[in-house]
Amino acid sequence: MIAIQDVKKLSPEDYLLQEKTNLVKHEYINGEVYEMAGASSAHVTISLNIASSLKNHLRGGKCRVYISDMKVRIDSQNVFYYPDVIVTCSDEDKGFSYYKKSPQVIIEVLSDSTESFDRGDKFADYRKIESLREYVLISQSKKRVDLFRKEDDNSWRLESFSEKENLGIKSINFNCAVATLYEDLD
Structure with a gap:
């Protein structure tokens, strides 16, 4: 898995806010976000x-x-x-x-x-x-x-x-x- 957010780790709250509007699902592991495959x-x-x-x-x-x-x-x-x-x-x-x-x-x-x-x-x-x-x-x-x-x-x-x-x-x-x-x- 490759993190798509390398610059800054996201807080759980920021992840949840972003995930509500993203067109693609992402899993969250300790501040890093990973795009889900089809x-x-x-x-x-x-x-x-x-x-x-x-x-x-x-x-x-x-x-x-x-x-x-x-x-x-x-x-x-x-x-x-x-x-x-x-x-x-x-x-x-x-x-x-x-x-x-x-x-x-x-x-x-x-x-x-x-x-x-x-x-x-x-x-x-x-x-x-x-x-x-x-x-x-x-x-x-x-x-x-x-x-x-x-x-x-x-x-x-x-x-x-x-x-x-x-x-x-x-x-x-x-x-x-x-x-x-x-x-x-x-």
């Missing part, structure tokens, strides 16, 4: 499939599903990210219009250019979110889903799911066939 058809289709399934599952309840235009703010790391899908069940988050601070589930659809960052530094930052219970990584290149679940001792356990299995997100009592995530892909 998404492939597969990426968008997978994101829509999981978000739609989650929305149907959670309809009428306390939890809300947000797609890729909603930021997650991690104050302790001084970052804002745009995950592909988030689920928040926090009453506090209802007061934030342009970002959420207490997601319970974060989902990223992996691409060749983002996979190492999503699995590495970004996941390290996400683990600082106290409310986060599950982090889901969905591959575009193979029909496989990796789910990291926070255990009672604050360690993270990895579960992998293949095309013929069901993905289970326990914190929101959600189950769906992995094959459903890949519907309508060419």
Whole structure:
């Protein structure tokens, strides 16, 4: 990633003001702003499939599903990210219009250019979110889903799911066939 703002680091408040009017989305990491790349058809289709399934599952309840235009703010790391899908069940988050601070589930659809960052530094930052219970990584290149679940001792356990299995997100009592995530892909 290359920062597009090298001269002066932005404050979180200045970043939020700029982001409201920018035509292109940017992630914010410790004062530096990074332009987001466009998404492939597969990426968008997978994101829509999981978000739609989650929305149907959670309809009428306390939890809300947000797609890729909603930021997650991690104050302790001084970052804002745009995950592909988030689920928040926090009453506090209802007061934030342009970002959420207490997601319970974060989902990223992996691409060749983002996979190492999503699995590495970004996941390290996400683990600082106290409310986060599950982090889901969905591959575009193979029909496989990796789910990291926070255990009672604050360690993270990895579960992998293949095309013929069901993905289970326990914190929101959600189950769906992995094959459903890949519907309508060419």
